[in-house]
Amino acid sequence: MHRFFVSPQAIRDNRVVMRGTVVHQIRDVLRMNPGDEFVLLDNSGFAYRAEIVTIDRDVLRGRVVEKWKLETEPTTRVTLYQGLLKGQKFDWVLQKGTEIGIAAFVPVLAARCLVGSLDDVSAARMERWQRIVVEAAEQAGRAALPHIGAAMLFANACEYAARGGLSLIPWEGERARGLRDALQDIPKSKEINLFIGPEGGFAEEEIATARDHTVVPVSLGPRILRAETAGLAAAAAILYELGDLG
Ligand code: SAM
Secondary structure (H helix, E strand, O other): OOEEEOOHHHEEOOEEEEEOHHHHHHHHHOOOOOOOEEEEEOOOOEEEEEEEEEEOOOEEEEEEEEEEEOOOOOOOEEEEEEEOOOOOHHHHHHHHHHHHOOOEEEEEEOOOOOOOOHHHOOHHHHHHHHHHHHHHHHHHOOOOOOEEOOOEEHHHHHHHHOOOOEEEEEOOOOOOOEHHHHOOOOOOOOEEEEEEOOOOOOOHHHHHHHHHOOEEEEEOOOOOOOHHHHHHHHHHHHHHHOOOOO
């Protein structure tokens, strides 16, 4: 059954009122009609089975037929601080990371990013990323929409992450500590901040800055993963290790 994220205001007293492009998608693309049903998600942790009552060019009116609590969010909150990537690779990380169960993404401008500056993260690009996350969350049946934070410089991201949780920076130069070792002392908050470098990796001074902010370097093993692979592999391993992936 089709799933759509809506704002909480769209559902009131078992009545549904939807406006905007999603109405066009439902009516003209999916060709749904009065009597048809779909699932609504409003970021509250609940899902609603709704039946279309009327639909015209701009407004869909429906009624809630069933409401249930969703149990699809991991108990561990993983925030991926991802070095900015060229082309569509960042889109890929957002889509797959949302499916895996990442709670938040923070684009990071690292020294070796092929992307020039924070200005490269335009409002239009953020809007496109938001659409990718919404679509992936609908497909995955997520109860909560992953958040995309404002793009940050690496040092600021280390400071920001230091506000709470266990912060890890997978680094190919780390030989002693593996990911599993680092997960031995999980904070009660079960919050994990995961720093992944851009295509060119992290500079030595960035690893030093990370250590200064108690961001712990870890190895992901002897094979070098592409930047767009490493965050997904590490997040999946963390969620699996902490019982959030089956
Ligand atoms: N230095 C890499 C190389 O020689 O190709 C480039 C960096 S790698 C493509 C991108 C990021 O993935 C790294 O900054 C790191 O965060 C992570 N990464 C990839 N493989 C890793 C590994 N085996 N152990 C730890 N981190 C890894």
